[in-house]
Amino acid sequence: MSDAISAAWQELELLPKPTLKALFADPARLEAWSARLDLPGGTVRFDWSKTHLDAAHAAAFLKLADAAGFAARRGAMFAGEHINTTEDRAVEHTALRGVGRETSVEEAQALHLRMQSLVEAIHEGALGETRHLIHIGIGGSALGPALAIDALARDEAKMQVHVVSNIDGCALEAAFKACDPATTLIAVASKTFTTTETMTNAMSALDWLRQNGVEDAYGRVVALTAYPDKAVEWGVDETRVLPFSESVGGRYSLWSSIGFPIALALGWDDFAEFLDGAAAMDRHFLETNGFANLPLRAACADLYYTRLRGAQTRACFAYDERLRLFPSYLQQLEMESNGKSVKLDGSPVDGPTAPITWGGVGTDAQHAVFQLLHQGTNLVPVDFIAAIIPGDSLDPAHHRNLLANCFAQGAALMAGKAAKDPARAYPGDRPSAAILVEDLNPATLGALIAFHEHRTFCAGVLMQINSFDQFGVELGKDIARAIVGGAAVFDASTEALLAEAGIK
Template sequence: MSAAVWEKLKGLAKPTLAELFAADPARLDALATRFELGDEEAASGARFDWSKTHLDAAHIALFEELAEATGFSGRRAALFAGEVVNPTEGRAAEHTAQRGEGKEESVALAQECHHRMAAIVEAIHRGAMGDVKHLIHIGIGGSALGPALAIDALAREGAMVDVHVVSNIDGCALEQVFAACDPQTTMLAIASKTFTTIETMTNAESAIEWLKENGVDDPYGRVVALTAAPEKAMEWGVDETRVLPFAESVGGRYSLWSSIGFPVAMALGWPDFAEMLAGAAAMDRHFRDTDGRANLPLRAAFADQYYTRLRGCQTRAVFAYDERLGLLPDYLQQLEMESNGKSVKADGLPVDGPTAPITWGGVGTDAQHAVFQLLHQGTNLVPVDFIASIVPGHDLDSAHHRILLSNCFAQGAALMAGKASDDPARAYPGDRPSATILLDDVSPATFGALIAFHEHRTFANAVLMGINPFDQFGVELGKEIAREIEKGDTTFDPSTEALLEAAGIG
């Protein structure tokens, strides 16, 4: 049935953005939506503007038909009910339960884990574990990207503890952090779902050695373990009282809300971490309870599918016009490309079209002087998301923020309008799409809602494509070969063998 809907979609006319605005005076009201957080007295939130995309009433109606044909409502209900939505691994995906929205027993377990985490965080802040000024958080993938983004966005000033996130196995990353920390006032957070991840555990061993070499009597007593395998952490040497577990049903790239968020709570304090959870929960309720085009993540997925499947766009760009959100493109790369970078559907059959585009981006206004030439005049059509905040994150002259936002909004307007010229080198074709998310502020609540929006957008895209976004077997093969190289008992292709010999490996 979905194939028939796609055929209808392919047959629709493709008016320009200028034509769409001219034909529909109500277009802005239909596609630019205010999302509210909190009560009326302390209302905050964000504006989600998809009006400068090529979605029109005809396309949206068919995308709503596609959502019905692919069983979107049922898949969404299964997600929130804690049912198996990851069929290849036979698992639920219960990140929403971490925010209080999901299966009752899963929500209760998440709250229990949060109470445990809050107690440890508050005890450390009170000085129960001595003078703690630094926390080195060691993880990789979702165990590092989410915390790094949240801390960079929300804890730039007045952090309760100085947190450093280390993910790279390259020793330079650890050495740089060691140089910035006093071992006598440093704790370690080791984040690994299985507590066997080779990069994380190798870095953890080196961090323990650093503490020993610098006179720390009980280095393992400085460790907090964040894991879904508590017994492995205890075998490694972490005391049970400092193991913060989370459910096996919480995937790595969706784990910021679980015990993996410990370093965020350490930097911000528990009340702000709880506010971040509440903001995400507000987006959860919107996604769960809103149908069709009014559903913000689903509407965004309609546009994503339009550009990948109907316009052949192979990339999607994200530009944060706010220094605090500078790591957001990196975070979204993993969320979207690891989730939806698949070539088979959930039933194991080949997909019948392109899946996830390549997500990339940067920070405005830096990116304007680096990559926007291609966006405006290149031969690739690239849908762009702009993300900005009305309230700045600094106390400098307001001219800084005014110029920043003016540039952000000008880029979207220029991409759409273009500019004719008798000189081909100075002509801009225009009709290039963008969407804008304008936050009231980069607060814990709005940040939580923003990340949850992208999680649900990723899920909605997966449902429309018929794929499973919750496994990631594509990352395993390279790891397996790396382990074979370490063992030194396997022969590889001539190129790889020559590289190994040149590097003195094997």
């Protein structure tokens, strides 16, 4: 750790830890720690006033950012430099949204035009009558499309999309039962086009088509990959192969051809608005300095709680049924990106990195996990996400009650409540942040996702780790392949389980 970075952390550790009640004694607290961004799809309010950060913490975190080279590393990412050092790759998901190195933006635009042509051709019937798409992927190749489609394509989807990620055959069979093979397309989404789970599911989908009278099964397949030659070799016609750049990581790939099912379900215009909303957040992140930079502010709060207050988890609760998959999406984004134990130089990290991300949907979660949040012994920072305009056409009482519960939870976590009976007392002084969108639409959802991407990047920079590799997912997969191959010998427990299951 450099002397400047060490000094910044020491300064942060020595700062007083004020209570939320004391911080709100300042009448300027709300204005200083909340902000509105005007985005293509409407206004979004970011309120971090119910966290324990104050001006002294902000100043110390900015010293840390300077010492860690935050501005230079941010610039390097947008310039297309190889900041993913362990894999010697650029990190260019922002170029897919039109913000980044000029040549990469031009390449992304060309690939988007290719995808747009295929999407519009399918909508016009070029591949025959098509009512359903089974999208097969895993990790980022599935979570991003599933989130966007569930959030935005509930009412007037141009095509029904079924996202399948699990190799458990029950998941694929459920999709088969919902579809007519004669009017179904299969999208195979794999960066390398070798992912075991995805390719196994893809072969089963081809068998299903053939067994149900589809003569040219491969003619119903669209491939989404960074290795188009492998897709063609597998059997997909090159006109239905949609490539994307190798510099785009899986959990950042929904802006690329991995977003094909989103565009197919919503239509190209909505997908373009999705990109525009993310690009607006990109520009805010790139052009805004200091604590006015909202992803940086959020990342500093995250590090405050993990490094200085010992919080091991962070919760996200979406008070909007359309965002029920958002916590799951954040789990991969944050824990796969920053769940590391070594720094950029290969030395061990000197403190906690990513917290365990979890969450759920309000108001369901209030009757399950909020007991621990209010009266448990764990300190859990909470994010609340909600929309002002409802997604339903029912009695407005539904949405009023939903928002009332959302805002009440943040107020209750902060204020607490004294009682003579200890079992009925609430300690309070528990932190939360709120993101309130005017309307949930393609542009604001794109901005929300991009905000969290940049928040994750900021935390990685301040911790001096590489947020863009994911070697931790490989060991278990390697062992699984060894088990299937039948040649390896394992510990006694694993051998007994394999024998009991009849696998070995």
